[in-house]
Amino acid sequence: MSVAFRSSALEKVQEIFRRYPDRRAAVIQLLHLAQEEFGYIGPEVERYVAELTQVPPVFVHQVLTFYGMFRTQPAGRHHIKVCRSIACHLMGATSVLEYLEKKLGIRAGQTTPDGRITLSTVECLGACELAPMMQVDDDFCGPLDEQRIDEVLEKLK
Numbered sequence: 001m002s003v004a005f006r007s008s009a010l011e012k013v014q015e016i017f018r019r020y021p022d023r024r025a026a027v028i029q030l031l032h033l034a035q036e037e038f039g040y041i042g043p044e045v046e047r048y049v050a051e052l053t054q055v056p057p058v059f060v061h062q063v064l065t066f067y068g069m070f071r072t073q074p075a076g077r078h079h080i081k082v083c084r085s086i087a088c089h090l091m092g093a094t095s096v097l098e099y100l101e102k103k104l105g106i107r108a109g110q111t112t113p114d115g116r117i118t119l120s121t122v123e124c125l126g127a128c129e130l131a132p133m134m135q136v137d138d139d140f141c142g143p144l145d146e147q148r149i150d151e152v153l154e155k156l157k
């Protein structure tokens with residue numbers, strides 16, 4: 001099976017190429033677009049982005065795997081995004097992430113085997129007053145401690 005953007009996304013591709021004439025600089029924008037379109041960036045999508053930008057596939061792979069915001073596997077039914085920017089970091093984001101990884105049995109960037117939850121890390125979500133915080137689907141949760149995390153996880157069926 002081969003992948004391809006819909007025509008509306010192809011128009012965005014052309015816009016990206018106008019803004020970033022250096023195709024290497026366009027790769028990260030195309031990966032964002034690909035994730036929006038396909039949900040995650042598997043090997044086929046990775047090759048497709050390399051074809052579109054005409055840069056070596058290894059370069060696309062390096063960009064893809066360097067940044068934590070790209071998913072390389074299908075997302076779960078729920079998506080937890082733990083903020084690790086400065087305010088959340090100072091308030092214990094590392095412990096929050098470690099606790100979630102232990103409870104869910106996965107690492108950041110992975111999805112539980114039952115497809116229930118995807119766990120990611122993100123940069124500041126603009127809700128620093130809730131630090132340490134996470135976004136769960138469309139909701140912000142915080143300040144977090146282990147009890148609050150347990151309550152949130154309990155509701156994610």
Ligand code: FES
Nearest residue numbers: 083088124127128
């Ligand atoms: S630093 Fe976490 S929401 Fe701003």
